[in-house]
Amino acid sequence: MSNSAAAAVLTTAELAEAIRAVRALLDIADxxxxxxxxxxxxxxxDVLAQVRHVLPDLEWWASAGKEYGSSEAGDNPADCLPIRVFDWGRPLDLAEPFIxxxxxxxxxVRWDLDAWxxxxxAGLEAISQKYAYLTLTVNSRDxxxxxxxxxxxxxVHARDRDGDQISPVHWLAGQVGGQFTGWVESAYL
Structure with missing residues (x-):
């Protein structure tokens, strides 16, 4: 397992604006x-019912811990709220319904891309699939x-916090009217 540096490039109170920006970045990506x-x-x-409509076979566990309920154990998630969802490798067209x-x-939602x-x-080299990710956090800044x-x-994810690897972040942010804020989190991929 590897890590990337996830750099915040745009924060907005308007979900529609965030989705438009994600679409613009996806138009750039492979x-x-x-x-x-x-x-x-x-x-x-209510949210659980809506999410299960999008992801009927949702992978989850109770926020208090797996011993308090999980999809793996066949428990009913409605009886275990709040729950944490960790569902991977889904088709791109499920992103907006999930949001x-x-x-x-x-x-x-993290988009695992083929490449930037x-x-x-702009003096930027291609970024391979290993570090080509884009994440939209909804109702959360982290x-x-x-x-x-x-x-x-x-x-926007980059290889690390140093040197040229963060350069694409600046350029990509500019494509959606954002800017690199300096806020970087380690993302476990």
Missing amino acids: VGQGEVDFEAVIRSR AALGSDAGA PAVPE LYQNDPSQDHTIH
Whole structure:
């Protein structure tokens, strides 16, 4: 398992603005074999029902710990709220329905991309699939839903915090009217 540095490039109170920015970044990326991963903290039965409509075979466990309930054990998630969702390797077209299903609960969608392309005019080399990720945190500013908020943050991943590896972050942020804020989190991939 490796890590990347997830750099915050845009925070907005408007979910529609965040989704437009994600779409613009996805238009830049190579997404041919892309997939999405989902994380969330689901607190209400209504949100759970909406999320299960999108992901009927949802992978989850009780926030208090797996011993208090999990999909692995065949427990009913509605009896174990709040629950943490960790669902991986889903088709790209499930991202926006999942985001809509979250309502006011906190979550994150990570797009696992094939690559960020080279941008010769900006002096940027292509970034391979190993570090080509984009995350939208919904109702949370951090990747792991530990900092709930009423806004949404886009994170562009890079290899590390040093040197040229963060350069693509600046360019990508500029493509959506954002800017690298200096806020970087370690992302476990």
